Amino acid sequence: MNPDSAAKIVDTVFQVLIDGSKQDYIGEKISQLEHSLQAAASAQKASADEETILAALLHDIGQFATSADQKQMLCDASALTDLDPTALDGDIERQISVGVTSHERIGAEYLDRLGFSSKVSALVESHVPVKRYLTGKYPEYYETLSAASKLSLKYQGGPYTREQVQSFENDPLFELKVQLRQWDDAAKVVHLKVPDLESYRSMAIRHLLQQQQVSC
């Protein structure tokens, strides 16, 4: 990927985040963009690596689009990287069309198509598995969830069983995935001053330039 392409991709991704700032963060008194920036700031404060900071910044990006727009997001991503914009994975296309694909999966697929690393995508996609893990391992965590999150957990497969908990703990990104969820849960502070979106531009461009040419 050349620097111009990387800059263009970062422009596009940041615009999605900015557009997301026009939405309220469901049930909270801060915007989606403030929420994302707070999660990224927590990652930065914890001296996380750049992939983890970017994953924190972009973890809800799939949520910034309606179901109808999600397919377009993936097509746009393909077009930006010279991939065939019709080359959507059949499974994900079917799931979008019936509205059952989680925003985490859309976000992860979107970032993957744009050339972000597999680690960034895996962390972004981990939101639901971590929720299932935490409610399975720590039943008291369930009580901290919002009513909407408790309801969605049922459709996401419910808390992990003991076997699933053990299996998840063997995931090489296990600790980071749980950490990201904790930053996500805490990123709801009204009027918290954190670095702005522009402060992540050079990091995002550098990350894209470090990746090998995207393949679909």
Ligand SMILES: [Fe+2]
């Ligand atoms: Fe979030």
